[in-house]
Amino acid sequence: MSNNSVSLHRVLKTSPEKVYRAFTDATAIASWLPPYGFLCTVHEMNVTVGGTHKMSFRNFSTGNGHSFGGTYLELKPGEVIKYTDKFDNANLPGEMTTTVLLRKTIAGTEIKITQEGIPAVIPAEMCYLGWQESLEKLAKLVEPEIPDA
Template sequence: MSTTTHETRIDVDPDVPLVRITREFDAPPAKVFRAHTDPELVARWLGPRGLEMSIDHYDCRTGGSYRYVHRRGDEEYGFHGSFHEVRPDELIVQTFTFEGEPDGVALEKLVLEDLGDGRTRLTSTSLVDSFAARDAFVASGMEVGVREGYERLDEVLAQG
């Protein structure tokens, strides 16, 4: 089965410490939303290739929370946060904390836009507390994880 990979745009805002990620998918918003909210699907695509993911809990609803760990050999990277607003097929607002930097909390907003013809545009923003934190986030290699993760999401969506 072949999948189409679209460009993943990652932009930094010059005025606020924000990273904006924009990506189109060849799937309707309901499928893209489900891939972000169903823990079994999330574990199949989130993050770069070569990392194993285990989910401690993933309650994607307004007021819910999550925690997961990515592993490669003896290395472990934990992440957690809270879901502040979840609207089916259109919006997820959450916090995001990398446990290696426990004081750094990002406020993330994911918006799904129906482009018609079974296609969706995802726009994700991550707002952090300083330009230094934003620049460190971007310099951390997150770009590789985001791009590979969305390529993996294309594969999950193509499988139905």
């Protein structure tokens, strides 16, 4: 197993429930999880402890992509999302574990993400940059308060 890991911390101006929903709704996660320049297709998303997920990212410029999937290990609405991921590509071995902690604050929601076991061939800095872009897109999804029309 690789020692590669990244940790991220943000405060988003929204509720923990809305952030949790962005991680557990297939259409929402497809819109914000892939870094800039990538498209995401969610093939399966059974958001229950022991349930599985499967998705793929495709590079919009080249058309090349990769798929991955895993299992939900822990789910506490508005508080915790913990899941595994494993790439389908044999050149990206191992299983990653991602833990997302949410906490309500006076400013909105504190989010702490730790991703461990990133395959050794993926530089941790590149993974970190990808997550930064994803979290920027997440903020643009969850922070606006748009009233019902």
